[in-house]
Amino acid sequence: MNGLLLVARREITTQIRTKAFVIGLLVTAVLVAVVSFLPTVIGGGDSYTIGTVNSQQLPLHTAAPEVDFEWRKFADEAAAKQAVLNGDVDAVLVNGTKVFTDGEIDSQLEVLLQSVNREFKLGAAGVAIPRLEMQSVGADTRYEGARQAVATLLVFVLFMLIMGQVVAVAMGVVEEKGSRIVEILLSSVRPWQLLGGKILGLGVLGLINLFTIAVVGLATAAASGSAADLPPGMPALVLAVLVWFVLGYAFFATLSAAMASLVSRQEEVSTVLTPLTMMIMATYFVAFYVSNEPTGTLATVVSYIPPFSSMIMPVRMAASEVPFWQVGLSMLVMLAAVVAVLSFGAKVYERAVLRTGARLKLGDVLRSR
Helix, strand or coil, X not given: CHHHXXXXXXXXXXHHCCHHHHHHHHHHHHHHHHHHHHHHHHCCCCEEEEEEECCCCCCHHHHCCCCEEEEEECCCHHHHHHHHHHCCCCEEEECCCEEEECCCCCHHHHHHHHHHHHHHHHHHHCCCCCCCEEEECCCCCCCHHHHHHHHHHHHHHXXXXXXXXXXXXXXXXXXXXXXXXXXXXXXXXXXXXXXXXXXXXXXXXXXXXXXXXXXXXXXXXXXXXXXXXXXXXXXXXXXXXHHHHHHHHHHHHHHHHHHHCCCCCXXXXXXXXXXXXXXXXXXXXXXXXXXXXXXXXXXXXXXXXXXXHHHHHHHHHHHCCXXXXXXXXXXXXXXXXXXXXXXXXXXXXXXHCXXXXXXXCHHHHXXXX
């Protein structure tokens, strides 16, 4: 185990000191910050469409002159409810005492309605005014758009990080094998320690990138005021994504190292990784589809099938509510797959990494002793 940790520390310290890693991390942080601020910068002023049933229009523009308000009048409550459910209006003021909404009302609009209604009626009556009753006439759909956006972004981030780290593992293995450094390293550590240390070290660098993206994204969203539009439970989701990244990375990186040990030149890496790259791409495309249909049959089934579950289950968690037992079961299945792949990858790596020259065939390596 000490050998594994030594190799991991070597990988981390070597890579983290390079200009490419530092510049890449800074560029990533800046890009995430810019993307998080974009909705605030280009979103323009707020606007609301408000209906009335047996109610006077409130002078909301006096309290918020920068916001555009459009008023519509409805004959009865049934017509008002239908308009709310159809998305024609953001809210309907009914009888001056309650407000119809579809799900949870926008926080800014609620504050405006409550405060202006109170001031308006106080000026007319001079007595205490009860708060407006907020009544939802449909399901809570407030966070559907935000969940969809988070899920789509999550697919892209996981895909890019896993793909990048997997290629880095393969290039590292081939570089050590082609330069014969691996022979020196294996005189001090065992093959499984060298393999595990490389995967662990580069995985830590991937976690640093993912953690940076999460922290900068959440901090920028909070600073820009758009954090209020994010669905609840984002910190827990971030932690879950970190776990899923580790599982997905361990699965793909182990296969990457095993396949890379079959060749001795870096020009051959792309060829030998083609099947693995296609598997990652397939996982990405399925996960992207699932982000649009997170509660469908396909999403539910493939979220239990490794390696698809490494991207699809966190996407389901971001886009919808997933029972805890489903998440736990999916993790256990994925963990079992990772253990199996580690055993397979270690066997291939140990038998192939010291054999230089022409590209080895996987079947020959597995049959060798």
